[in-house]
Amino acid sequence: MQDHPQHLTTNKPDMGSPSHGAAGAGLLFLREEEFRTAQDMLFFAMRDLTNAPDALLAELGFGRAHHRCLHWVGRRPDMKVGDLLDILAITKQSLARVLGPLIEQGYVLQVKGKSDRRQRLLTLSEKGVALERKLFEIQRERLAAAYREAGGPAVDGFRRVLRGMTREQGRKYLDDMEAVRAKGSRSPV
Amino acid sequence: MQDHPQHLTTNKPDMGSPSHGAAGAGLLFLREEEFRTAQDMLFFAMRDLTNAPDALLAELGFGRAHHRCLHWVGRRPDMKVGDLLDILAITKQSLARVLGPLIEQGYVLQVKGKSDRRQRLLTLSEKGVALERKLFEIQRERLAAAYREAGGPAVDGFRRVLRGMTREQGRKYLDDMEAVRAKGSRSPV
DNA sequence: GCTTATAAGTCAGTATTTATGACTTAGATG
DNA sequence: CATCTAAGTCATAAATACTGACTTATAAGC
Incomplete structure (x- = not known):
């Protein structure tokens, strides 16, 4: 196992969105x-x-x-x-x-x-x-419709989760591209 | 004044997350x-x-x-x-x-x-x-890691955007499955 | 300079996923 | 009974990907 021993119940319940009722029984x-x-x-x-x-x-x-x-x-x-x-x-x-x-x-x-x-x-x-x-x-048309419908804060969450799903190699590219964008300089891959 | 063509800026700026600085010039x-x-x-x-x-x-x-x-x-x-x-x-x-x-x-x-x-x-x-x-x-391991890293509110946003990207047919399935979950009854497809 | 390593391109052969279109079988329905 | 529909099937082909081996050009270390 890795650094996150998350077998079933032992996890932090930190991602619950309030959109489901029924707490307790079927957590x-x-x-x-x-x-x-x-x-x-x-x-x-x-x-x-x-x-x-x-x-x-x-x-x-x-x-x-x-x-x-x-x-x-x-x-x-x-x-x-x-x-x-x-x-x-x-x-x-x-x-x-x-x-x-x-x-x-x-x-x-x-x-x-x-x-x-x-x-x-x-x-x-x-x-x-x-x-x-x-x-x-x-x-972009599809994405823009989705962003408009979901709203600004949702978009930020969307990106955070996608980034979380991405392994190191991809994150490096994402970080690098953000750096290029911010500084205008192309950094090494 | 501005060097960016005006006709391109007329969109509603309603999905901006505050994570970028540099407003004005490169909106x-x-x-x-x-x-x-x-x-x-x-x-x-x-x-x-x-x-x-x-x-x-x-x-x-x-x-x-x-x-x-x-x-x-x-x-x-x-x-x-x-x-x-x-x-x-x-x-x-x-x-x-x-x-x-x-x-x-x-x-x-x-x-x-x-x-x-x-x-x-x-x-x-x-x-x-x-x-x-x-x-x-x-x-699930990947998703759980992502959810944990992104946090609860982000997860809600994640779902909202994904739903926004989905066309009617898929949304019907999503709604239907939520209904099945809520009521315990299988509804027609 | 020579040797080795690297970046890219290439060739031969194969597997997987998907597509189109035509057809069959079984069962529903008017 | 005629017809429509759900599913299964056959033949053919395309797109996407794979493994492994090889070539060419260039870089870099000794």
Whole structure:
């Protein structure tokens, strides 16, 4: 076990939202139910969010893997291929099949790193920026509706929990991107 | 005066969490950045959550599709095959390839509906319940850690946003399951 | 300079998940 | 009885991912 021995009842009851009645009797049940509900909601939310851009992608002969690729190259311009592999957590071959067409069709550009010329730093071309933006807008509509409906404080909680679900490697990227945003400088990955 | 185009700033600024400084100059940028960060976090959170049970599934020759199936059959016992198709939003053939082995190997049971005997109502066997529970516990660990770290109010916000991201069809299921929970009665789908 | 290590690209072969479309069987329903 | 519906099935194909081996170019240590 890890540092959090949370088998069933011994946990701190610190996450109870007041939205359930019935305290006392089924406390354990309610706690389990809360997590199952979270699974349900994550499933539905992701299903509906990822379905949204599919039509546009399909028109171009692309799929979700291409979208992920465009998203991350857009997020971290001049990213190394190896870093993209780390983020996507797929194999080099899987990436090649996706990245190849994006490069051939001029959505993604490669430039040799100047400090290390083995590296192929990835950026979006104008065409790539345009496509990524279209895809982004589609998902943003869904997210914006959700944010509006849920309200500001909820959004903060949303982010806190998502961050909590993310392992160290992902958190480093998130922190790094926030640092880039704050300081305007690109920090090492 | 301002160097940012005015037509882009006319949105309602009602979801701003106070976690960013720098108001005024890059308001539009911050609002877009918020959604992009949400995409990042959803990607990482789902990547790490879905990776967690993969090893156990792989031991049994199953994949994530089998997990989804077990999850939903466990969530809504006596569910019709057609309802499962609606939830998973896949084709009958895709489901068959996943559901078939689960039935053959005794994880999922079928019983004919008594009001309509064309229906095959799905439930988990004891074996299925046991497997689903193991898978659940793995994901619960991640979720529990996240909930603990984020705190109770954050969890409520998390749920509110996820619900906001979900389309009508999914919301109906969520509402229905809450109703089942509250009243103990199974309501129609 | 030579050796070793690294970044990226590539090839061959395979597995998984999903899709489309056509069809069958059983049972409900008018 | 005719028709609709729930489920299961077959054939085919696409997208996404995997393993393992190999090449090329470049960097870095000795």
